[in-house]
Amino acid sequence: MSDFTSNFWSVFVTTLTLVAIVACALLLWMAGRRKVVAHADNTTGHLWDVDLAEMNNPLPRWWVWLFLMTLLFGLAYLAAFPGLGSFAGRLGWSMQGEYEAEMAKARANLEPLYARFASMTPEQVAADPQAHAMGERLFMNNCAQCHGSDARGSKGFPDLTDADWLHGGTPEKIRETLTQGRIGNMAPLAAAVGTPEDVRNLSHYVLSLSGSPHDSLRASLGKPKFVTCAACHGMDGKGNQALGAPNLTDDIWLHGWGEATIAEMINNGKVNQMPAQEHKLTEAQIGVLSAYVWGLSNKPGAAR
Incomplete structure (x- = not known):
């Protein structure tokens, strides 16, 4: 994790970028100063495919100036916009700022479309x-x-x-x-319920609350253990909307039903987020x- 909290990568990217630009400029300078001994026919003596000769002509001036302008443009761009590690650029531009500006513009354009619903009740809408x-x-x-x-x-x-x-x-x-x-959070309750058998019995009691198939003997043994769940779901198992605790007496199961599923919920808990x-x-x-x-x-x- 230290890689993400130190400025190493910022310095690394900045150094690599600037070194690459300087190296390109140095290469151009060295190529312009080097003198190649040419033959009488103005070739270097290098041949490819038998008769393809390399001429000893200097780089075109327009190409050299274009190359230099490209390097200068690169330096100006890196000074104005983000590109050198964590340096934000002199203009202060950012993708976040661009996004927020576009979203603000879109919201301003949408306001007239929704204006007439502002005075209406939700039922009317x-x-x-x-x-x-x-x-x-x-x-x-x-x-x-x-x-x-x-x-x-x-x-x-x-x-x-x-x-x-x-x-x-x-x-x-x-x-x-x-x-x-919303963040829904059911804590693991196995330790408070008791043994694995107690968890199984409680699972069958929870199934019995909605009339789902269950073992009635296990359900009767698990009923006293339901006091652990009642703090959120209520003694009658009808849930508590203030806590987001579901109603256990209907036949609606958000995460599935059955002994194994309910036991897993009791043992491991569950976290949901909207x-x-x-x-x-x-x-x-x-x-x-x-x-x-x-x-x-x-x-x-x-x-x-």
């Missing part, structure tokens, strides 16, 4: 055909990679078309999730997108 089309495009560009083009999710990625919400399914909560992102969108999308875009996502599970009439 979700029912508006134009807003629905715009929200759909935003979803396909920013959300479909994880939740799928049909928004039904996959293993580890929530289905957005049902009524099961980890952090709440109101338009305000969805907007908060899109803006700030990235924040506030740096990618404007506030108006997030408003339209959150209304669209809300509409996926609430089916507003005009949008359908």
Whole structure:
């Protein structure tokens, strides 16, 4: 890791670049000063393919000046723009700055398109055909990679078309999730639960809460161990949206179901993250997108 915290590579790149430019200039100077003894026919005596002779002509002046101008341009460019290691350049240009300027311009151009939705409620936005089309495009560009083009999710990625919400399914909560992102964290609990047999028994009790196939005897033995889980999921297992703890009494399994899967969750825990969108999308875009996502599970009439 020391390679990434020291300035060695910055100095290395700077030195290599400048040495290469100086070496090119030196090569040109040496080639111009060297005198080659020529024969009477102005050749050097070198032959290729029997009769292809090398002439002893000087470098064309236009080529020499063009070469020098190229070297000077290179030095001027390296002084003005980043190129010499960590030196930022005299003009202060950067890819980050260029990106931010382009994004600011794009957002300014988009504002008029979203202006009329600012005074509408999320429910009205979700029912508006134009807003629905715009929200759909935003979803396909920013959300479909994880939740799928049909928004039904996959293993580890929530289905957005049902009524099961980890952090709440109101338009305000969805907007908060899109803006700030979410980090779901279930700690490993095997040590608190007990032996591997206790973990198996608890897994069957968790399965029993949703009526999933389970061993009733193991479930009865695992019920007392559920107190370890109740701090987040509640004694009734219905979850806690304030903590992002899922409801264990329905038949919706984000990471899969079955004894082995639930035991793995208890033993190893799980961390999930949804990235924040506030740096990618404007506030108006997030408003339209959150209304669209809300509409996926609430089916507003005009949008359908």
